[in-house]
Amino acid sequence: MNVHDSERLSGLLEDAGYVKAVAGDTADLVVFNTCAVRENADNKLYGTLGHLAPIKAEREGMQIAVGGCLAQKDRDTVVKKAPWVDVVFGTHNIGSLPVLLERARHNEQAQVEIIESLEAFPSTLPAKRESAYAGWVSISVGCNNTCTFCIVPALRGKEVDRRPGDVLAEVQALVEQGVLEVTLLGQNVNSYGVSFADPEEPRDRGAFAKLLRATGNIEGLERVRFTSPHPAEFTDDVIEAMAATPNVCPQLH
Known part of the structure; x- marks a missing residue:
């Protein structure tokens, strides 16, 4: 991040x-x-x-x-x-x-x-990338957990997620610039979707798995990584998406 x-x-x-x-x-x-x-x-x-x-x-x-x-x-x-x-x-x-x-x-x-809530996702700002072939794409900022040892929620705030269409559009744009590898970023990528869930409907816990599968459909994208996942919310559908999507790297941190 x-x-x-x-x-x-x-x-x-x-x-x-x-x-x-x-x-x-x-x-x-x-x-x-x-x-x-x-x-x-x-x-x-x-x-x-x-x-x-x-x-x-x-x-x-x-x-x-x-x-x-x-x-x-x-x-x-x-x-x-x-x-x-x-x-x-x-x-x-x-x-x-x-x-x-x-x-x-x-x-x-x-x-x-110092402002208390996010003005704009960092990914919407211009970037001077250190690597020509690899790019970072922010899918969420902040975290709703309150782990005793961690100061992140106090400094990054509650979780705010980007819409899948915005994320995929940015990935597509990076691929068109020659990027071969993308890392999806969030303080807790497994809880992706919590902030744009319909209040009338139960939360779609499959949002992150769907996002991984959708990145697999982007032609020219060779590798997809993500960080950081939280063990408590690491669901079977994400494991299945990793297994079924060829460009998602078999790597967990």
Whole structure:
């Protein structure tokens, strides 16, 4: 999920006119896309921000942005601990980054924007993919479980699913660009369909299996992977779909 978000952030910035810094160059903009699953992520981030402070002080116009799960968790704390940071944005509004950077430049003060619910699926934003043959496709964001050890639902919110037609259209578009392998992404892919189920009808628990089978009908797509499935909701129909759909990889994580 974080790799996928990073590709979208790169795509957004390039669309806004930024150019990737060449190795050895001093960047005008440094963006941290953070994770908060492990506690040492905090120490790592603030330590690295500390190293950047003197570089930024010497380089006029340089900007630093912090996004992702740790930003969603710490919010204003990021700017309190590292007042030289220009932009703090959360997991739900990565599409706002170029505007927030411009606003920080114009106002000459840090911009902190953390919103509580998803503005747009990351997959609807432009991407700068690291691989020409493989693509990430977001099918859901968030999770309705409350596992004791896991901070994800608090930072990514309740599960929101994309409609199957939107997912398949994106997969088709990627295949037309030469992508051979797609990974379907969600915090809990097995519960896919929960947020677009008809309130009058019992939930269609077969939605994810149907999505896997439908990806098998996309000509030119050689491999389909997915992550992450939850054991408690791993139903027989998904196993059957994996077995019956040739391009779905025999892999589980």
